[in-house]
Amino acid sequence: MIERLADNDGIRYRLTPNRSISWPGLVRVWLGLAVVTGxxxxxxxxxxVWLVIPFAGLELTAVGAGLWYTARKCARQEVITFGATEVVLEKGHQRREQQWQWPRTSVTILLDPEPHPWMREQVWLCSRGEEIPLADFLNPRESRELVTVLQSQGLHVTRRAREFVGIWF
Structure with missing residues (x-):
């Protein structure tokens, strides 16, 4: 999801994966499964048949771990700030874990072609020989929208040539 945020220093966009349910909702789903299993x-x-007890515990543990892992992956976010003279990219989960800062005039967009017709193009922010993948969690429509948003900020788009890998790709 691409969301424009209010910012005094420039224009800021937050990129997040699509989430259909919140963490409290996932906990309620898990508790419902635990009640039914119980x-x-x-x-x-x-x-x-008392041997069912440990297997039910293993099942609930595995489902809980899967829900936690999925919720953690969906909590990722990337924030791009376009200031007057610089572009700042921040990545993280609950807080900023990585940050890049470049002069605005040196930043470009690099698009890798989709490796398969069902997949999306990979978007990269490039500056001074550094290529940072951008929002690899977006779907194809949102990825195209992101490229449009970045172009509206004056960034130049370069498309990488498609490499022939095999018969099907």
Whole structure:
């Protein structure tokens, strides 16, 4: 998702993955699964199949770990700030973990062609020989929208030539 933020120093965009459910929502889903699993486990345990208990625990642990991992991946964000003389890119999860700062005149966009028709182009911010991948979590439509937004800020777009890899790609 591309979101324009209010900023006094310039123009700022926040890029985040699409999230259909919040962390509290995921916890409620997991608790619902735990209640249903608990009811089934109690039934089978009363029937004498007590070996179901550890497997139900493993199942709930695996589902919880998967939900946590997915929520963590969806909590990523990238913030691009276009100031009068510089461009700042910040990446992180809960806080800024990485930051790049370049003069505005030296920043360009590099587009790698999609490796397959179902995939999207990879967008890179380039400056002074440094290439930083940008918003690899966006879908193809949002990726094209991001390129349009970056072009509206005066950045030049360069497309890398497609490499022939094999028969299908």
């Amino acid at each position: 009811c089934v486990v109690i039934g089978w345990t009363l029937a004498g």
